[in-house]
Amino acid sequence: xxxxxxxxxxxxxxxxxxxxxxxxxxxxxxxxxxxxxxxxxxxxxxxxxxxxxxxxxxxxxxxxxxxxxxxxxxxxxxxxxxxxxxxxxxxxxxxxxxxxxxxxxxxxxxxxxxxxxxxxxxxxxxxxxxxxxxxxxxxxxxxxxxxxxxxxxxxxxxxxxxxxxxxxxxxxxxxxxxxxxxxxxxxxxxxxxxxxxxxxxxxxxxxxxxxxxxxxxxxxxxxxxxxxxxxxxxxxxxxxxxxxxxxxxxxxxxxxxxxxxxxxxxxxxxxxxxxxxxxxxxxxxxxxxxxxxxxxxxxxxxxxxxxxxxxxxxxxxxxxxxxxxxxxxxxxxxxxxxxxxxxxxxxxxxxxxxxxxxxxxxxxxxxxxxxx
Amino acid sequence: xxxxxxxxxxxxxxxxxxxxxxxxxxxxxxxxxxxxxxxxxxxxxxxxxxxxxxxxxxxxxxxxxxxxxxxxxxxxxxxxxxxxxxxxxxxxxxxxxxxxxxxxxxxxxxxxxxxxxxxxxxxxxxxxxxxxxxxxxxxxxxxxxxxxxxxxxxxxxxxxxxxxxxxxxxxxxxxxxxxxxxxxxxxxxxxxxxxxxxxxxxxxxxxxxxxxxxxxxxxxxxxxxxxxxxxxxxxxxxxxxxxxxxxxxxxxxxxxxxxxxxxxxxxxxxxxxxxxxxxxxxxxxxxxxxxxxxxxxxxxxxxxxxxxxxxxxxxxxxxxxxxxxxxxxxxxxxxxxxxxxxxxxxxxxxxxxxxxxxxxxxxxxxxxxxxxxxxxxxxxxxxxxxxxxxxxxxxxx
Numbered sequence: 001x002x003x004x005x006x007x008x009x010x011x012x013x014x015x016x017x018x019x020x021x022x023x024x025x026x027x028x029x030x031x032x033x034x035x036x037x038x039x040x041x042x043x044x045x046x047x048x049x050x051x052x053x054x055x056x057x058x059x060x061x062x063x064x065x066x067x068x069x070x071x072x073x074x075x076x077x078x079x080x081x082x083x084x085x086x087x088x089x090x091x092x093x094x095x096x097x098x099x100x101x102x103x104x105x106x107x108x109x110x111x112x113x114x115x116x117x118x119x120x121x122x123x124x125x126x127x128x129x130x131x132x133x134x135x136x137x138x139x140x141x142x143x144x145x146x147x148x149x150x151x152x153x154x155x156x157x158x159x160x161x162x163x164x165x166x167x168x169x170x171x172x173x174x175x176x177x178x179x180x181x182x183x184x185x186x187x188x189x190x191x192x193x194x195x196x197x198x199x200x201x202x203x204x205x206x207x208x209x210x211x212x213x214x215x216x217x218x219x220x221x222x223x224x225x226x227x228x229x230x231x232x233x234x235x236x237x238x239x240x241x242x243x244x245x246x247x248x249x250x251x252x253x254x255x256x257x258x259x260x261x262x263x264x265x266x267x268x269x270x271x272x273x274x275x276x277x278x279x280x281x282x283x284x285x286x287x288x289x290x291x292x293x294x295x296x297x298x299x300x301x302x303x304x305x306x307x308x309x310x311x312x313x314x315x316x317x318x319x320x321x322x323x324x325x326x327x328x329x330x331x332x333x334x335x336x337x338x339x340x341x342x343x344x345x346x347x348x349x350x351x352x353x354x355x356x357x358x359x360x361x362x363x364x365x366x367x368x369x370x371x372x
Numbered sequence: 373x374x375x376x377x378x379x380x381x382x383x384x385x386x387x388x389x390x391x392x393x394x395x396x397x398x399x400x401x402x403x404x405x406x407x408x409x410x411x412x413x414x415x416x417x418x419x420x421x422x423x424x425x426x427x428x429x430x431x432x433x434x435x436x437x438x439x440x441x442x443x444x445x446x447x448x449x450x451x452x453x454x455x456x457x458x459x460x461x462x463x464x465x466x467x468x469x470x471x472x473x474x475x476x477x478x479x480x481x482x483x484x485x486x487x488x489x490x491x492x493x494x495x496x497x498x499x500x501x502x503x504x505x506x507x508x509x510x511x512x513x514x515x516x517x518x519x520x521x522x523x524x525x526x527x528x529x530x531x532x533x534x535x536x537x538x539x540x541x542x543x544x545x546x547x548x549x550x551x552x553x554x555x556x557x558x559x560x561x562x563x564x565x566x567x568x569x570x571x572x573x574x575x576x577x578x579x580x581x582x583x584x585x586x587x588x589x590x591x592x593x594x595x596x597x598x599x600x601x602x603x604x605x606x607x608x609x610x611x612x613x614x615x616x617x618x619x620x621x622x623x624x625x626x627x628x629x630x631x632x633x634x635x636x637x638x639x640x641x642x643x644x645x646x647x648x649x650x651x652x653x654x655x656x657x658x659x660x661x662x663x664x665x666x667x668x669x670x671x672x673x674x675x676x677x678x679x680x681x682x683x684x685x686x687x688x689x690x691x692x693x694x695x696x697x698x699x700x701x702x703x704x705x706x707x708x709x710x711x712x713x714x715x716x717x718x719x720x721x722x723x724x725x726x727x728x729x730x731x732x733x734x735x736x737x738x739x740x741x742x743x744x745x746x747x748x749x750x751x752x753x754x755x756x757x758x759x760x761x762x763x764x765x766x767x768x769x
Contacts, residue, residue, distance in 0.1 A: 011660035012667060251750050266753040271746035278750055279676040286656040311649045360645040369629055372636035
């Protein structure tokens with residue numbers, strides 16, 4: 001290996017990060033309970049604009065990655081990761097990953113005045129800005145074919161599986177002439193029926209949509225690549241939050257639920273499954289923290305650390321959610337119990353920003369362990 | 373120690389004084405180690421006069437780093453691991469002043485190697501079921517029984533020993549803890565050959581062995597509480613090592629993959645990458661645990677690290693044998709040997725594969741550790757048990 005040992009990563013949580021966690025968790029406890037999420041989903045409007053306003057603007061979470069001079073908080077990926085842990089723990093239907101992470105990183109990567117100006121609104125939580133890219137797009141994978149720019153700043157084309165587009169004010173679109181900002185009102189956004197009820201998907205159709213160009217094609221592609229890396233690294237923290245909720249709920253259930261005149265949690269077969277899951281969650285925390293810290297410090301081996309975190313945390317979140325359903329028995333199969341929200345989110349997350357298999361392929365490249 | 377806490381700067385001053393008075397280049401190994409112990413720089417968190425200064429445990433790294441850089445000899449923790457990791461903290465917690473002064477210094481220096489006489493043929497995971505008897509006779513105890521899986525018994529000068537002193541009590545209550553002289557008449561050590569072909573372990577037969585009451589550790593009948601101190605320290609010492617990226621068992625597999633493209637297949641590639649990722653995550657988890665300890669916020673992850681490493685070592689070493697193809701059919705050497713140190717990773721792939729099978733058994737089986745995690749970390753209820761109030765002599769065996 002070219003870099004056998006990386007600089008030491010800070011894998012703990014700082015006091016400021018714990019304070020941020022407390023603020024986000026308290027908000028979600030009040031404004032984002034499972035019954036409320038289900039009610040909004042059934043009403044066809046999964047996003048809660050008021051929750052987003054408080055989280056993004058009042059708490060300032062939307063601008064964590066944005067420098068203060070551009071109207072943000074000037075924090076880092078470490079803080080954004082803590083927010084995502086809590087959002088995962090609550091299966092919260094808010095466009096944080098798309099607007100506050102992916103779109104924000106793309107705009108920061110454009111390094112242009114126009115992009116910086118555009119960033120002020122989402123950074124302050126006043127607008128939702130969403131990249132018009134398929135949620136499955138992975139770092140290191142070829143970008144999808146760009147939409148066509150007819151030359152007069154009008155874009156035409158279709159992008160599939162765009163997460164949170166239904167809530168967007170602005171879309172970031174990769175066209176053959178570079179990156180463009182398109183007001184959502186100028187696009188046709190067709191909601192899809194998605195596996196994950198808490199992160200809605202849509203098809204974005206542009207039919208001569210008026211757009212503002214932000215960057216040339218090369219800059220746009222580099223900015224998107226950087227954003228996908230950050231997004232994948234921080235998604236690991238959301239997956240950690242999902243897994244933690246599933247483990248905690250399942251342990252609580254097995255401690256109190258009695259069958260055969262014993263608490264279920266006293267059966268060794270079940271204890272061992274939960275102990276193994278706990279171990280996996282503890283390991284996922286180390287992997288997710290490593291990715292967040294490597295991104296925050298711009299470590300040279302950040303792409304490897306991110307790939308390791310994604311290759312590991314995707315599977316842990318899915319397994320935790322699957323164990324949660326199974327160990328809740330029939331209760332876990334019901335619509336009323338929130339386990340299914342987490343299972344759907346975990347499974348969709350395992351496809352988002354690259355599968356574990358894709359990220360293992362990246363590990364093979366970075367660690368110089370080539371395929372046959 | 374109630375004095376003001378020792379700082380890193382003060383430790384560095386002491387280290388430099390030690391190095392000035394005993395330059396490593398011209399000082400004999402044991403002489404240097406004795407001087408280091410007497411300067412309180414052996415284990416800085418131990419009390420003054422016992423090799424320490426009552427400093428925070430986390431500052432040990434300051435001392436070790438500085439001494440290593442100066443080329444000072446270390447006390448070879450591989451050879452004296454049982455003494456350092458198990459006997460010493462137990463003697464410190466339960467020993468009389470006389471016992472601490474007698475045993476800790478030669479233990480740390482390595483003049484006296486220790487072994488652990490806990491497990492028995494009939495008491496492995498159910499350790500408290502042990503049947504070795506100790507009967508009071510004047511100022512002595514007379515011990516009879518058989519112990520097994522005893523690493524280092526053939527080199528050890530002393531042993532920590534638990535024996536039954538009252539069979540009429542329930543199994544956890546009638547146990548007493550002793551420090552046993554391995555040279556006492558009646559102690560017989562026989563090599564126990566393992567699946568690797570080596571005799572790293574031993575059987576130890578105790579026949580009419582006399583142990584003075586002054587070598588009892590803790591009160592009569594309180595041996596189980598004392599043993600728990602030993603066992604908790606054992607698990608901490610197994611989990612706490614720092615390793616570089618791609619260190620440990622994955623290293624030879626990755627090296628073979630890079631250097632020998634003819635061995636590569638797609639199926640092996642996927643498995644190797646999964647294990648490479650898991651090894652890296654285990655490394656990060658261990659690093660996070662270490663950072664928590666240094667920050668004074670120990671997490672429960674320590675109880676899980678041994679589980680991770682046991683499973684990983686077994687899976688990785690199994691993959692390595694397969695990867696090597698025809699070469700994986702071979703084994704380096706089946707000659708009976710009696711190594712002085714426990715070597716998990718040395719020799720060839722076949723040895724690693726076989727030796728790693730012990731990782732989920734030694735120091736507590738993975739099944740027992742999973743119970744501990746489930747009950748102590750997750751707070752799940754204990755399984756119902758029917759041996760708690762029965763006298764040991766009435767238990768089924």
